[in-house]
Amino acid sequence: MRLLNSGWFEVALSVLLATLAVILDLSSGHTATATLDVTACVVAASTARWPRAGAATLGAVLAAYLLVPREWVTIGEYAALIPILSTGMRDATRLRALISVAYLIILTLIQHHDYPERGALFLLAGLAWAVLIAVCWILGTMFSTLTRTQAAAQREALTRQRLTVARDLHDTVARTLTHLSLTAKTARETGDPADLEAVIDGVHHVANELRWVMSVLSDPSQPSTATGPATAQLQATVDALQTTLTKHGFPTTVTLEGNGLDNIPQPIQQALNSVLAEAAANIERHATRHRPCAILGVIDPAEVQFLVINERDPSQTTAGTRMGLAGMREILAPHSGKIETRQEDTRWTLHVIVPLIRERPGSSSSTTTYTSEPA
Structure with missing residues (x-):
């Protein structure tokens, strides 16, 4: 989760894809495709910081693959899956739906561009891309659901903790202050020095209870229930x-x-x-x-x-x-x-x-x- 929030998730996937693309492109002797593939990966990494602008730019880069000679081997198109996965993980459902449709159309057209002689069979390749996008949807949705569940559990735990502290305050400090108030009234009515001593002892007792509450709040490992x-x-x-x-x-x-x-x-x-x-x-x-x-x-x-x-x-x-x-x-x-x-x-x-x-x-x-x- 920390990797996703920091934006390094898209960067890590883009670096891995760019490394693989450069190795394949240089081994086939196509420097131009290596540049295009790396550009697609860099733009895909930028979607972590600029989701909408980066996604739109990545769509334009993908469209540039329609100009590449079909005999050249490229894998930069897979960069389209990175923002689809990350937007799902971040629960950006509207943006994910928009770029999924746009990228699927572009990727299907690229298949038609690369294999024009196969006629309508390019639609099967488009279906394969749709399956990959669906997998990214499933993974992103599962991650976002897990994140929401964990956040809800943390909020519930925090609520329980606050309720426990409130009840402990109610059962300790508030109760002692009530006793102290009544003891002070009795001391005023009777003038008995023993009652005044009880008031003083009560003040010290309240101070100890407040210190206990502060220790519980500052150190969750402390017992959350006062002795009584x-x-x-x-x-x-x-x-x-x-x-x-x-x-x-x-x-x-x-x-x-x-x-x-x-x-x-x-x-x-x-x-x-x-x-x-x-x-x-x-x-x-x-x-x-x-x-x-x-x-x-x-x-x-x-x-x-x-x-x-x-x-x-x-x-x-x-x-x-x-x-x-x-x-x-x-x-x-x-x-x-x-x-x-x-x-x-x-x-x-x-x-x-x-x-x-x-x-x-x-x-x-x-x-x-x-x-x-x-x-």
Whole structure:
């Protein structure tokens, strides 16, 4: 691709053809045809820089072959295939179609000029040229299609990377700044020096997260996911979220029913850590302070469910991107989990469902059962 963009592709093919033409022409003793063949190759090479002008000039050079005595052997006519191939590779379809028709007519007339005694058989030679041109069309189209596919894949990869960075910023810096803002409000209300120390620690934490983001952007080999609550035990995460929410003015009640959080497999616990942390961050951003919130969990052998309930603060309504909800769904997708949301007046409910027994891929009856690791 770099060779094509630099224009050296046409030059390389033209040099090869010109070298072969000079060897054949000089071996047959026809210096004039060597000059004409080299001229055709030079003009064909110029189509890389001046596609239209070079193609038109090459057509005139090809027409000059009609003036060459028919007993002279020339191969410069093959230079016509170079711009046909290169325009196809560059996806210049209109120019390729135009010069293909023009060159085919000229090349067919050259065959009639060289073999007039064969009558209409020169059309068969023209058909042979048409086959060569068609081959160049196929090769050029295949190359341009591959190039477009690669470019689309690169754009998609870049989009995914930007989305990953945006979600990491959302889950790290934005979330920490929300905590920091609420901690600062609490410090202003209470005047407690411990809260001021928490604000200072939060500022340092944000600085570290920003440095992490900069390292990811500058070095793609760095891990693209920040470490956080996903690596902790789910029970510890729930307890920490309850303490933090209550401290920030969102009195939170936690109720768990069933087999207990420790019986949930570790991969699902890690996913739920991230989901519940994002749910708590949404409470801090959008819920009404000093109004009760609830985290309700039900764990049974078949599935685990969580309900996160809070009252939305109308004054905190924003035109958000819903990136948090999209991120939750993406985290739970490998575990066949799903998220449902509901709003009734000011009450907001987030419903998280993750199955612990899943059907195996490709089977309608067999199932896969998660088993927890021994403590």
